Amino acid sequence: MPSSVPRKRTRKDPAARRAExxxxxxxxxxxxxxxxxTLRRVAEELDVRPGLISHYFPSADDLVAEAFGSAAT
Structure with missing residues (x-):
């Protein structure tokens, strides 16, 4: 019977989390x-809950704008 080992959660500095x-x-x-x-797609990418993404970016438009600026540079 496989056992489920809970992952250890890591609290990151807010600036580091936002950059991530x-x-x-x-x-x-x-x-x-x-x-x-999207908030959900980025959450999947980072293996976190979408609520964490929306904590830093209340709307998807904010996230897209910042991601576009980062991707363009």
Whole structure:
């Protein structure tokens, strides 16, 4: 019988977490297109809950704008 080992949660500095989210969103934009950058898709990419993404980016438009700026540079 396989046992389920809970993952240890890691609390990151807010600036580091925000940068991680933007990097993941930029990666999704470059691989799949800007229209695929959603709170849910970025959460899947980082293996976190969508609520964490919406904590840093209340709307998908905010995330897309920042991801676009990051992907463009």
């Amino acid at each position: 989210i933007v990097d993941a969103a930029a990666g999704v934009a470059l691989r799949e297109g800007l229209e695929c950058v």
